[in-house]
Amino acid sequence: MPHNISLITTIAAALGFGLIFGMLAARLKLPPLVGYLAAGIMIGPATPGFVADVALAGQLAEIGVMLLMFGVGLHFSLKDLLEVRRIALPGAVLQIVVATAMGIGLSAMWGWSIGGGLVFGLALSVASTVVLLRALEDRGILGSLNGRIAVGWLVVEDLVTVLVLVLLPALSGFLGGTPAAPGSSLGATLAVTLGQVATFVALMLVVGRKLFPWFLWRVARTGSRELFTLAVVATAVGIAYGSSALFGVSFALGAFFAGMVLRESELSHELVELLRKRGFAAVAGDAAEPAVLIQAHIARAAVLVIATRDTFHVRAMIEVARALNPAIACVVRTHSEEEAQLLREDTNAVIVNDERELAHSMAQHAAAAFGKAAAPH
Known part of the structure; x- marks a missing residue:
């Protein structure tokens, strides 16, 4: 075994202790981050036992x-x-x-x-x-x-x-404290x-x-x-x-x-140009700006689907879209039930909670697979 393996030792200890204490924190209904902090204390110089290379650990953290x-x-x-x-x-x-x-x-x-x-x-x-x-x-x-x-x-x-x-x-x-060096301004x-x-x-x-x-x-x-x-x-x-x-x-x-x-x-504009050359109707820009939605022919669209993680401008996008096309239906992706409720009240759009829908989809696939496996042959 090589003599100088402080980097490998530090990484292995940090990952191992982080996993153990992270799981313990999750079992106690605490964020895993609390367990990671506890793991850092355990392999640090403030506690007895194994001590990781503090300098290397600091650089890895950076x-x-x-x-x-x-x-x-x-x-x-x-x-x-x-x-x-x-x-x-x-x-x-x-x-x-x-x-x-x-x-x-x-x-x-x-x-x-x-x-x-x-x-x-x-x-x-x-x-x-x-x-x-x-x-x-x-x-x-x-x-x-x-x-x-x-x-x-x-x-x-x-x-x-x-x-x-x-x-x-x-x-x-x-x-x-110690005075600064003479001549420093x-x-x-x-x-x-x-x-x-x-x-x-x-x-x-x-x-x-x-x-x-x-x-x-x-x-x-x-x-x-x-x-x-x-x-x-x-x-x-x-x-x-x-x-x-x-x-x-x-x-x-x-x-x-x-x-x-x-x-x-x-x-993103270069990617749009590449898509256009391949026959796709692509537009790049801020969808909260009317000019971008006009380029996307929003006035003739039946549905506006907002799937971006950027929920900050969702309301502005829907307002602009409905001003240009009052009959358009809007479907919005969101990440939490609290955010979904606010968007339902403010926009009257169809709100899709991605985590919930993902769980439902996985359950449906699992049920379908189980049904096929259980069906008589």
């Missing part, structure tokens, strides 16, 4: 966060974030200020310095991206209005965290940080929107599913790493922007 945020970004667009900015921006800033103030007050009761209290309060004020996104996904509301507000909230928190990590060293002398440090973040966002929205979809389209044309999967993973991890190494942006925020840029890219 990769998981990158892929998670990349997938979330694929369901969002810049327009989606701008639509919730009036809630997410002031809400996140207010929450950070209030939580930080509470942390400073609590630490002052313990006799901590103002600097220690500030760091403690800032740590309390930032939500866990993984925990929040997993909770939203489990409840099927990631694409809802509340889900979009929560994601926008996380983006604001990530941007504030970038600024905080840069400003704390420069302010360490005022906060009772707070204004210059802040300007450089804001410039790096602005440059990253501009490159992603201007250059990335053209370059990355072009690259993925070329890979897709090879016809290799393995190469395409590798290209997507490499794009997500590569952009996340580059954003951190070159611009000081967090891995999570870099991966989120990568996914969001790919969603807003012209790749």
Whole structure:
């Protein structure tokens, strides 16, 4: 056996303990994520027994966060974030200020310095991206209005965290810590940080929107599913790493922007052109825009089927469709019973709960197969 297998040992231990504690949590009617956290504590240095490689485990966790945020970004667009900015921006800033103030007050009761209290309060004020996104996904509301507000909230928190990590060293002398190096300017440090973040966002929205979809389209044309999967993973991890190494942006925020840029890219338009060349009547665009539905000949359509996971604009799509074609029937896919009830009341459409329909379909197939097996021959 090779002598240095710390990576394999860490992965095997993490997966094994995660499976065991995740199943225990599920048996106790708790989210599996609680079991995963318990598994991490068990193989960490804070408990006796086996201790995994903490440095490697941290890097593996970062990769998981990158892929998670990349997938979330694929369901969002810049327009989606701008639509919730009036809630997410002031809400996140207010929450950070209030939580930080509470942390400073609590630490002052313990006799901590103002600097220690500030760091403690800032740590309390930032939500866990993984925990929040997993909770939203489990409840099927990631694409809802509340889900979009929560994601926008996380983006604001990530941007504030970038600024905080840069400003704390420069302010360490005022906060009772080690003074910053002579010659360092707070204004210059802040300007450089804001410039790096602005440059990253501009490159992603201007250059990335053209370059990355072009690259993925070329890979897709090879016809290799393995190469395409590798290209997507490499794009997500590569952009996340580059954003951190070159611009000081967090891995999570870099991966989120990568996914969001790919969603807003012209790749969908290229796919539409390919479908048209093969004889299919295809249209690309936002179905909440009248021009897109007009191109799809909605005025002559009998049924509008909305099967996208994006439930945020469902009401707008139905309103536009019925304004152009009052007699059209609408069938909408949803992910939870609560969301289905709201859509029934607001849109008077036929609502299909995908999880329930999937369960019914599986039961029907199983019953049919059982009936055939039990029938006399």
